Each structure stands twice: as structure tokens, then as C-alpha cells.
Amino acid sequence: MAGDNKVGVLPLFFCWALTAVAFVAKALSTAATVPLILDTDDAMRLTMVHDFLDGQGWFDLVQHRLNTPYGALMHWSRLIDLPEASLLFLLRPAFGAAADIALVYAWPLLLLVPLLWLTARLALRLGGRAALWPGLLLSSLSLITLVEFAPGRLDHHAVQILLALAMLWCAVVALERPRFALGAGVAAGAALTIGIESLPVVGATIMAFGLAWVATARQSVALRDFGLSFALSTLLGLAQGVPPGRWLVPAADAISGTYALAAILCGLAFLVLSLLPLRTVPVRLGAGLVAGAIAVALVVLSFPAILAGPYGQMDPWLLANWVDRISEAEPLWTSFASGPVYVVAVAVPVVTGLAVVAWNIVRRPQERGAWLVYGLVLTIAFVVMLLQIRAARFAVPLAAPACAALIGATWHRMVRTNGFGPILAMLGSVAASAGLIVAVFGTLVVAAFPAYDAGTIDPNRPGRQSCLMPAAFADLAGLPPERIMTPIDLGSHMLLYTPHAVVAAPYHRNEQGVLDTFRFFNGPIEEGRAILRARGIALVAICPAMSEVRGLVAHTADSFVSLFAAGTLPGWLREMSAAGAPLKVYSVEP
Template sequence: MFLLLWLTCFVVLPAQLATDPDIFAPKQPDAFMRLERVNTLVETGNWYDGHIARAAGAEGADIHWTRPMDLLILGVAAPLVPFMQTRQAIEIAGVALPALMSLILVFVCIWAVMPLMQPGNLFSIVILLAVQPIIQNYFGIGRVDHHMVLAVLTAAVLGYLIRLDKSGSNSRPALLAGILTGLGIWISLEFLVVYVPVTLGLGVCWLLWGTSWRRINRDFALGVGLACLAAVLVDVSPDNWLTARYDRISIAQLFLVSCPAVFWILVAKTSECGGTITARMVGAGLFAIVCLALIKFWYPGLFIGPEAEADPRIAAIWYDNVSEMLPLFTSIRKMILFCLLPFCGIVYGLFVLSGKRHQEQRHTWVLLSLVLVCTGALALAHMRTALYLSVAGVIAAGPLMEDVLNAVSARFSGWRKGATGLLVRAVIILGPFSLAVLVGAFANGLKPAAATTVTQAAETECTVRDIAGFLADDKFIQGRGVLRFANNLDYGPELIYRTRHHFLAVPYHRNGETILDTYDLMTAVEFSRSRDLLGKYGIDYILICPNASDETYFRKSAEASVLYNRLVNGDLPEELVPVEAAPKPWMLFEYRGNAM
């Protein structure tokens, strides 16, 4: 039954509802750049170099990703390689991987909540996962994105934490939870949003319940530390082992996760000598102050995060326009959609912690509640974090539903019991979505009648396959080899993947100079400024999609003299010549200034 539910909810229905006619193709810029990165690894064998040669400036685009996701794609592609070209096998593996990971997520979440739910109610977990919009987004077919792996790891870590042995005699769940947490940090430092509340939660359990939790904390911290040490040794070139980076695993993050390990191995036992919560709090507080001071002195960028590696000037022209980077609190509808179910989990957790029922689960709800509170607070400021909030929210909603259904069973019998149970499931599963729709409709209000009579013709979308085929044609290349293009930011990765040309703009924060220069080039009022930048990068063509989602990056002004507006309006400088044969609505302009 679980397989059928998964197939229906994560494959068949999304495929039927998809508006993209080419559903079984890579989606989103990151998917194309990830596949290009894997192809580059296969072609060059250069494990440590994360640059994409045909992107950004002369040295290529510096991509901060790590290798586990690349290896996962190669592992899925390996059985296909004997039957097709390696590049094709890698693409098929990437497209299919989200569906495979969604199946794994379903079974991991079911496994995670098994100690808290009756087997007959576990099917509800599949439906709860399926109605979370952010989970459907990140696990959509063709979206080759490491965040889906992080979601699975979140569920696995929480599952092991639910299985912790309070006596401390069995260290396996804590150690495995730590290793998986370290693997998540290796894949992306974004997983620190799970690591931090889990570490705090385990520390709170030690403060409340004493010595038996010291070993659990120690084993978890050792698991994280060993996994991060392995990550540095494997994923970082030896000459950079002592170089701190703040957007990928490095010595800085290894130091961060080592601090709790040192505390639990060397300091915690001393703090227990007083035998009171106060003594333990004093010991932990003093050690935390020392660690924070050392981090401030040696690795201050840890307090900033990945943005420490980015040029702060790109925030206003790029970050602030990316939907995943925006806060949730600006939209009541989205807050309900993403946060209502986790909030119910927090309330239920407080009920368990403050009541006399389920006392054997108190440590579970200390941990789950802290994860929900921390990821929820971050999601309000940064929408992407809602992925981890949704996974934790589903796991927390399982026992909540179980308790309510048990209360229904005790109160009703016969058809009333079945009908009420169905209503409870419907409210918990569909309630947030239904309420969000109602609130959205109320907030938007009814459109004026006059507005409904005005229709705009849908703009033709720019299809990269069309322009890529044109750019790859020998009639266009005419033996000139690799050509250089200035382009819309979000189209860069797919254009690089589908052609053999070089594209200036790609949406990755380490490449701030080329993002800024592309912005300056497109928004320049004086063409002399654009000319300088075109010459700096040896640009042969400017390629734009006039209805691209990222046009707002360049169209900051309606002033006719802005180059982007001049290109769209056909008011061209003499050095730019339109290529009329380019497929519409793409607009391609040859720059002849380099030949003058």
C-alpha cells in the first residue's frame, strides 16, 4: 500500500498536473549546473576542482558544492552506462533521482515514527508528506538538487533520536544520528539548521536528566565530528586542509563541531560533580563562552554563514530577487501553508512535556520541539529552511494524529468512530492547505468585473532547447569554436549544459564579480561602460530572453537609455547587430567591437 500511495502522490499526480510538456527533463538552473559538474568530473577526473570552465570569467565559475551528491548521481547512472553514452546516463539518473529519493523519504519517515504510532495509521504519513508543497517542489521529477538528500537525512536523524536509549547503555542510535548529521553538513552547511537544535536539545536533556545523557551526547558529537573529519580529508585538497571556507565543509566547520565533542569527553563529567542542574548549566555556559570567543578570533565568518564568501553588493541585485531567499512572514497564506502543521506539533510537544501522559517520550519531544522551533524561526526569515520544518512537522504530526484517533476510538463506536476518524485525518492532512487557500482568497478579494474582461495574450516562453540547437549549428558557429555570450542570469547553467559555448552570468555567489559586471553591462546608460565590459570578457554575443523571470535583475529602470531597454526596443548601438535568424522570443545580438 505504501508503494502505491507513493507512486500516486509523488509520480503519477505530479506528472498529470505538470504544466511543462517536457516533464522528464532536468528542471531549475541548479539541476543543469549539477549535471554539468558531474560530467566535468567524469571527463577530467579532477576531484578537487569545482570550477565550471565555460562559465563566468576566464578562470571559470567557482561552485561551492561538495562531492557526495555527485557520487550519488554517478551511482544511479552506473547501471545505465553500458547501454548508452555516459552523458545521457548521467542525465537520466539525475532526472529519476528525485523520484527515488521521494520513495526513500516516505519509508524513512514511516520508519522514524514507528515507535510513536500504530501500524494501521502509518499510511497517513505518506499523504502528509505528499501535501507539503515545499516537499513536492524539491522532490519534483527532474529537479537534481542536494536539498532532497538533506530532507531524507533530516528524517533519518530524527528517527534515530526518537530511538535513543535514555539509560545511555546503547550508543548506536546516537552515534548513527551523529554520523548522518555530519554527512548532511558535508553535503551542505545548510544542514547546520538541523545540527544546532539537535545539539541544543541533547544538551537540554543532559541538564534535565543528568549523567545518562552524557554518553548519548558524547556519541552523537563523536559521530558528527568523525563524519566532518572524513569530509575534510576526502573532499578538500590537502593543501587547503587548514583553509577556512564558510560555504562548504572546511577546517572552520570541523572546529565548530569539535567543540561539543571536547565538552562531552573532557568537561561534562566535571560539571556533574555538583549533582544539580545549576552546576551543569554553569559548566556548559562557561565552556560555550570559551568556544564562542575562539570562533570569533579564529573563524569569525561562522557567525555570518555562506554569505561570508559572497560579495555583499550582489545581495541587492540578486539575493533579494530569489524566491527561496525571501522570508515567509511577508505572506500570511504561506505562513499557514508551511508553518501551521509544525506549530500544531510544537503545541502537542508542550502538552506531552507538561502533562503526565507519554512520559517515556519526553526526551523525544524536547528534541522535536527544539527542531521545530528553530527551523520554524529560520523559515520565517528564509523560505528554503521550510523544507526541514516540513519534514520535522510531518514526523511530529504523526503521534498527534495517533493521540486524537485514540481519543476518538475511546469516545465513539460503530460508524461514528469511522466517520470521526476520517474527519480527524482530513483536518490534520488537508486543514493547513484548505485554510491557506481561504485566507489567500480573502486577502486578494474579488477582482473587479472590469478586470475580468481584460485578457492579455500569454507571452511565448523562451525555450533553451530551441536557442541551444541554433547556437550549436555549424551554420552559426562557422568554425569559430567556443563563443562567449553575455546572458540572462538564470539561463546560464542550462545554456552551458546544452551547448559548448561560454556564458558569462551564472547564479552562484562566489562569482560576484561576473554577476556585478553583467548587471553593470545590461543597466549601463552610457554604452562606453558596456563596451569596456564586453571587451574585458571578450564577449562575442549578447543573448537575452525579454520575458525571463530574472529580467528584473537588469531592468531596474524604465529609462530608454538603459542598454537592456535599448536591446528590447531595438535602439541598438552601432557595434551591436541583431541576429534575425535566432528563434523567438530570444533576442541575439552580435558584438562587433572586438573586431574594430
């Protein structure tokens, strides 16, 4: 039976190669119009990798050219910088100036291998051999894979997805092989260390091990091993990522003493519970609830700021006018109005996966434990996705193994049964499980309503993309280092492609820089001039297609935004950009 659970090198390589070729072909075909590094986080990540290779310290997470001239502390983990920097170091002798391009192709395509493998292993465990090929192929037909594992993607989300799948797979296998709980605990600690976006999946995994122990006392070994490995890996994550002087400084937006204490208490609680002779389900449930309540109370009493969440200490104006307007933080029903195709394409596979879970819980009592663990994690991921659409990056990959099991079952029935019913059932299972197929159907439906279709098209998108092409920064890159005021969404690319420093990029820890940027563009121009003077800003660079320049928030009649729209900027802003250039650059005259 052990051999039946192997993915196999040839199927894995075939599906990886097929997907990689498609991704590379897409990137090359759009290279003239779509920046390879499009997302601001990917640009900032590569900037941090450059700084790390240039000698910036492991514990020095300040982006010294951001919030100029003061610098801004980032909340990201070196655990992503290290492998990317190592790969870039190895690529530079062979590729020279093109090493960055080689990196942004190689890194996400390398991560595609464990994505396919983990999905297939979990599909095999849930659906048997018939689910192997669907498990390998569904990841390639997912919109999340198209975004998070495509060339140009350097941010940490792909690694978080892999760790979420590893947690879930280990949790399911640990029901029969308790030592796999160690892997789940290590993955959970690593996921929290890299970014707290993984917190809901980590919390769901903790609940899964706890409830599995409540259901049957023989899960005490897995409970203990998960708790101890989770606590230890989180402590190691804190030690490697935060200097000792800041271990007790509370932070809700990154690995900190707050999360380390929670992990330690979880580990201690699971250890004690595993050792107690609690013989009945009600007694174990009561003991677990008491232990959980004590752990939560101790964390809140020690670090009460955790109740306010990762943005709890931010300026209320920024929360209302910036953070709350981030499109990926919108609930699913709000996102549907502006991007129905994407929302449907990520929601349908997850709902399909949940339906498969429910069916198997009812119809396969011998496998009920595995499906209950799987269903708990997937349900929590789905609920979080309803509240914030960006959580689809977790929910959709986690749903793929269940969808693969469905396709495998319908295929098995089709080849054994005559008639059109089984054929239609198999085709329907594929259509409901593959986000790319759902997106194609959704696009056709939206196109049938031209008025609505036109309303969902952003006419400024090509202009924004042209501003983020490397060529747009060529002239600026040739100038000696200066301090530049840019729109917030232009800051990361300015840092990547030029030697200059900027006031803001879209990172909440740079609160003062973001506030000053909003005030410069939207407040009275003379107050904006005072901000430039205080920071020693020599240049102002804008992308006219960006929403910040077109009036993202309320602005005064004498603001930069208003004066630029009217073509009446003051004389102390002297344009120095070439005619037709994507970026407009102004020197700040005395």
C-alpha cells in the first residue's frame, strides 16, 4: 500500500514542465505591455534581497531608503530573503546584469514543484490513485497558482501556501501515523514566522489536533508532538527574526513575543493534556476548553494590544482612507461588484471542495476522521475568504485535493458505467473544480452584458502598467541619488530600479511617510511644499494613471492633485521629464 501513495517522478515532472512552459510563454508574450515585476511587494522583496546581498545585517529590517531621510522598519521575514538571495548569488556569475530576471523566473517555478507534490499527496490520501492526475493538474488550472507561482512573483505568499498544505497533509496523516504531527508543528511555526496571514490556518490546525484528541484518546501522542514542535519552531522563528532586545516588544503584525508566548502556552497545554488520564469525550472536551481559555487569557493579559489586531495602532484617518480601501482586504460580496469573474472563479472550487467534504463525512464512515480534519481547516479558510477576498490564496489551494478526489471518483464511475450521466458528472466535476475553466465561463457570461462588462474595465490600467516597466525609470536611474516624493504605489519600484530614496510605499509600518504623502498630494500645495522642505526632497515623480494622482481621497482645490488636473502646478515645480514619458518628473526649485 505504501507504493500506492507515491506521486511518482514522471507524472510530477510532466505536470510541472507543462505548467512552467505555459507560465513562461505567457510572461514572454505580455512582456512588452505588462511588467514582469508588477506587484509592489515583489519589487520591495527584490529590493530587500539586493540590500541583504550588499551587506545589510540579518536583524536590520529597516528599509533605509524608505520614509526618507529616516528609514522605515519592515515586518517581513529574512526566511524568504535568504533563499532568494542565495539563488541570486548563484545566478549572477552566469547571467550578469540579467540575474534579476533569471531569479524572478526561477524562484516561483521552483516553488511550483512542492505545490504540485503536496496537492497530489493529499489528493492521494483522500481520493486514492484515481485522484493523482487531477491533484497534479488542478493546481495548474487554479487562478491562485496563476498569480502566486508565476514568473515575477517573489513575495512570501507562495511559501505560505506550501506551508498551509504541508500542515494540512501532516494533520490528516497524523491520525494514523502520529509522528507526522511533528511536521505539522514545524510548518505551523514557520508559517507564523514568515507572516501572520497564516494565522487562521495555523489556528485551524491547532483546533484539528485538539478535537482529534477529544474524539479519541489515542491521539494524545500526536497532540503532544504537535504542541511541542509548534512551540519550539515558533521560538526559533522569534530568535532568528527578532533581535533579543525586542523579544518582549508586542507586535500583532509579525512574529513577536506575543505569538511566541501563545505557541509556548499551546505546547504546554497540549503536553499536559496528553499526559492526563482523561477517559471520556466530555471530560477531554472540558479540559481542552479550560486549557484554551487559560492560554488565551494569559496572552491577552500579557499583550493586550493583540485585541486591536495588526492595524490597531494606526492613525484612524489612514485606516478609513487607505487600509479599508485596499481591494484585496474587501469581503467577497464587495469584491464581486468590481471583479465578478475572479470572485466566482475562486469561490466555486472552494464550495465544491466543501461539498465533497460533507459528502464523504456522511458516506465514508471509515474515512470520517481524515475528512473531518480536512473539512475543519478548509471551512475556516473559506470563512476568512468571505471576510477578506485575499484569503482565497489559502482557501483555493486547500480545496484542490478534495476537488481532485471528486474528479477521480466521477472518472472511476464513468469508465465503469454506461450512459451519458456519468460522462456529464465527470465533466461537471472538472468544470466546478478548475478555477481557470470557471473564469472562462464567467468571462463569457459577463461579455454577454456589454454595459456591465464595460463598467468593470479599468481604462487606466495600461497607463499604470507602463509606469512600472523598467524602461520608465531609465532616466531617473542615471541621476545621482536623490530624495523623491512619489505616489505610494510607485515607491517600491522606484527603490528597485533607481538609487533614489522615497517617502512612501504601501507598508503600514511606514505610517508617517504614508501620511505625509497623502498630505502632499491632497492638501494645500504650500503645506505640501513644507513637507518637501522638511524631508529634503529634490524631485517629485508621478504616474498620471495612478489613482492617487487622480484623486483617491478628498483633496483641496489648491492641492497637487487639483492643480495637476488643471495644468496649473506652481512654478517651483519644474517639469524635467521627456514628452510622452510614462512618469512625469518635477524638480523642486528653491
